[in-house]
Amino acid sequence: NAGVTQTPKFQVLKTGQSMTLQCAQDMNHEYMSWYRQDPGMGLRLIHYSVGAGITDQGEVPNGYNVSRSTTEDFPLRLLSAAPSQTSVYFCASSRSTGGYNSPLHFGNGTRLTVT
């Protein structure tokens, strides 16, 4: 059982480049989300989805796009990378929004450096 799979594990981008961080889950979870982890800032919600075709913004959505065409996949797109987007990105899924009896399952993260 793979759980939540994120690719790539590491990525280096130049300022202005675009890329897509991939996330897939095999637990048939309706809820998926993207977080970024920065020193001293904890985990901050970027975007989330409560089901295929539905996405919404989190706390720090600027500079990122998402789509949810299937239940399994939830890619995160960086449109024009900036050094401020250097971070570790985590994808997570759960049956509902990560609350009652439905904790989040996280992937192992993508470490992104923008130079």
Added chain:
Amino acid sequence: DQQVKQNSPSLSVQEGRISILNCDYTNSMFDYFLWYKKYPAEGPTFLISISSIKDKNEDGRFTVFLNKSAKHLSLHIVPSQPGDSAVYFCAARNYNTDKLIFGTGTRLQVFP
């Protein structure tokens, strides 16, 4: 504005002793609280949770205490083991927005 605060960035405890990790929150809309544990190069994993209608929840060596009047929760690990060395995040669910807000994390080191 940090709504969930973990004021101790790190904690060092001897094996066999109690580890106490603290978390303070400011938003009265939080009704459910969780603790996640994170090892290096891995994603966070769920550890234990508590509803706002309770003041204590226990699971083996882990106990979470909630003091609503003080807007404070704590995670107790007894006895601490070297394998408990990790970063611990507390998280709170806002029942109005249905979103989880995470704290900044506390790095626990358990030494022999």
